[in-house]
Amino acid sequence: MKEIDTIDRRILLELQRDAAQSLDTIGETVGLSRNACWRRIGALEKAGVIKGRVTLLDAAALGLKLTVFIQLRTSSHTPDWLKTFSTATKGMPEIMGVYRMSGDLDYLIRAQVTDMAGYDRLYQRLIAKVPLSDVSASFVMEEIKETTALPL
Structure with missing residues (x-):
């Protein structure tokens, strides 16, 4: 380092x-x-401190107006399930982030979609590819702070 x-x-x-x-x-x-x-x-x-350089886009200007946080629980914690889940979520461009969580949730997904119908299409594709025991979603009503800058 x-x-x-x-x-x-x-x-x-x-x-x-x-x-x-x-x-x-x-x-x-x-x-x-x-x-x-x-x-x-x-x-x-x-050294890997700089991982890459990107251009930040305005999601709403591109028609992706709805941010959704999807909370998942699974009854399976096997390596095969995780591989299936990882492959499925990495292959869905609407999914911006996937996090394995401590506590009551197993996984948290952040996705950017066009609207509720766009979320439903994403949801249907996800549950068709990965067995899940519980899925719930929260929709962003107002973005108060969003940054990619780390506190240095």
Whole structure:
């Protein structure tokens, strides 16, 4: 694991804010030359600290207006079931995140769909592929905070 110093943190904060900024802009902001900044970013990528760079899209502008959190319980906890579940959820582009949980829930899924009919289609495909003992859903009425930036 690469040791992250103050300058690395500042670079990471800048990249989280806007990964499309030029090396010159990032370097100027953090007090490094373009080349020194490039070397540090390369080292952070090689160390796995930077996993990738993406463009964030507006889901509603693309017709995906409904965010749903799907709570799942299963009566099966076998490796075969988990493999089936993992393959099924990874193959559904509406599913943005899948989390194995502690407590009463077994899994929590975050999905982005067009509307209630879109959710129902996703639900029908999911239960056709994976045996589940209980499925419930909560729909986002208002997004108060959403970020991809980690607190550095």
